[in-house]
Amino acid sequence: MKAIIIAIGDELLIGQVLDTNSQWISQQCNDLNIEVIGHRTIPDGVASTTDAIDRAFRQCDLVILTGGLGPTNDDYTARALAAYYGMEIVFHQATWDRLTEYFASRGRQITDALKPQAMLPEGVTFLENDMGTAPGMYHCREGKHLVSFPGVPHEMKHLFSRRFVPLIRPFLGKSRLIQRTVLTVGLGETDIAGRIADIESALPKELSLAYLPDIGKVRLRVSGRGEDVENLGSIVNQVADDIIERLGSAVYGEGEISLAEAVKELMVNKRLTLGLAESCTGGNISREIVSVPGASGYFKGSIVSYANEIKHLILSVSSESLNNYGAVSEEVAREMADGALRILNTDMAVSVTGIAGPDGGSESKPVGTFWVGIAMKGRHTETYQINFNRDRERNIRFVTVYVLNKIRLLVNEF
């Protein structure tokens, strides 16, 4: 089954609101073996909606509408559906009763302003909305399915999963999508493409391989679709395994986990604790670590020593090093890491000092210069210099990924 998702709303076309519904619905469709062949965003209006439905049905079997349902004047979907199917718009008592009940359950009185929400096309199947006031609608004619959801994300998700999936499942075939996503860090797209060129050129024709780059990271998605799930699964696995073996330590996981989650798993498993001393990153590494629930299992804290005075006072970085080498130097990075290890009393402490930009660069230390120090109990403190050449935000994000990856690689060796 092929589907097109149509998001309705002027607010989307002027960029006032970001459409996240189409992505979520695409993920669900992908899992259900519905192939999404397009997204469309269209203006509010009956004509634009019927026109978009008409065009979409020339290419697909399922049209999924979001938005254009609700209590305000700019709700056109119900009228557009009635126009498209040649149905009457009638007062729908069951929907009105639900609305009345919904308001009552929130201790509020329903008003006539909501009447238009109960004026609905006669003959469609209504999808009861437990999360809000606007029902979804479903209709099938001549093998072509149409479903319409309100634009509010949590209402749409509820209606999709609870009401729509049971209706559509009987129409779906046996073909399944099989995929694995390999998560890499520290290599660019081009590097990866070079390293796995032979695997890629020998890719079985049933499979596809996609590169999904993010700052400092690339996800590689191996996927194939077909009915012979077992065979497909085995060739997807073979290719994914080959890629993982080839890329070695650049692979930090599979699926949807974040780099910070991978680090947490490792640290907790090895029963190691971590502390940080951050300067230019201003707490971003700590923030990233703490975004994972349960980070307290290994993370003790971070000294964000933005001012040199704090590097000296709290982390005991020597005035000599600060004066002789500057805050962005190997010596200061080392002393920051050593200081953090001592005062945070952890097994490992990592420091970062650098010039995020846009100001503060010099010829010998341009914007994007970073020093990282890694101290561990009973080991020699290691330091690394790196240079990124980006804007402030991206420099900070890059070095965060770099540091998390350094921690991962070091702890992996234990």
Place this chain on the structure above:
Amino acid sequence: MKAIIIAIGDELLIGQVLDTNSQWISQQCNDLNIEVIGHRTIPDGVASTTDAIDRAFRQCDLVILTGGLGPTNDDYTARALAAYYGMEIVFHQATWDRLTEYFASRGRQITDALKPQAMLPEGVTFLENDMGTAPGMYHCREGKHLVSFPGVPHEMKHLFSRRFVPLIRPFLGKSRLIQRTVLTVGLGETDIAGRIADIESALPKELSLAYLPDIGKVRLRVSGRGEDVENLGSIVNQVADDIIERLGSAVYGEGEISLAEAVKELMVNKRLTLGLAESCTGGNISREIVSVPGASGYFKGSIVSYANEIKHLILSVSSESLNNYGAVSEEVAREMADGALRILNTDMAVSVTGIAGPDGGSESKPVGTFWVGIAMKGRHTETYQINFNRDRERNIRFVTVYVLNKIRLLVNEF
């Protein structure tokens, strides 16, 4: 001028990547007086791209493509443009030279794997990409404009603003968009709507007023479009001034500045220094402060005391308070702020301790409970309890906005 934005990529259609480009481009078009009449998302492929271009040009004068340009095998845009316009694909020496230079500037050697990025349609205008490897492309035939950008957001934004806008501006009419955006914090949409109901109902018919909510903040955009720029400007100003006066201290600025920028301006002007003691926010407040260049003018650092041990060891929070009241308590928030003021040696120190979730809540302290402490030299330390009721990420972001706003309001009084 009417435009359709086409995002290319299978990764969008299976929901693996969220398309944020179309929203950003829509905003820019809106400002430029280009009416965006649709967004499309289409699969990778030459045929699907030429087909989408062809369909779009039947409805609009400008087609904006994103994605499908880059170093890997799944890049179809250049070939699609060549096919659509009947151009040859040729090796483009200038692009290759730029690529070589780009790599050299990063201390890397270019490889033949990048050759396909210099194979481009003959006769289009190339948009030089200072942020990455893939150039943009622009072509105009018979009054129909087409522009193509790589999918990486910061490269696309750079090429749009720096390269594309100067090319398209001569084709745009005299009508201008005049707008002012009033930035508020601490009030909900409904609160604001109630306070400015009379201003809104008396809004001149040429103007529109939009509410753009974000976590803890609402932007109010007053805008009008027309050729009489002077008159339009004066009525936009009148309305914006009325709103600012009415909303008083909830207004933290205008335009695009962030709350952290507003705080920086205030603190630097008043020559005050700031330190933080963060627990559950894990450095997010510090991170937000440091996102503003020049934050070092007032910000000294943050003690991210994620573990209780660190609250005690570094911030000198008493074991009694931690044991008797728990880490999320008024006493601990106060002692954290006092400790930070002392050891960071600042004029002001702010602490946050709370339960971000999903775990760690209890009946008396549910997830979303936060205590904030504000210490200042020579003043009694103030504490505030707040409750948000959201997921981990949003709780952290809410309390960050809350804290920045508290700092702003307090310093404003000085």
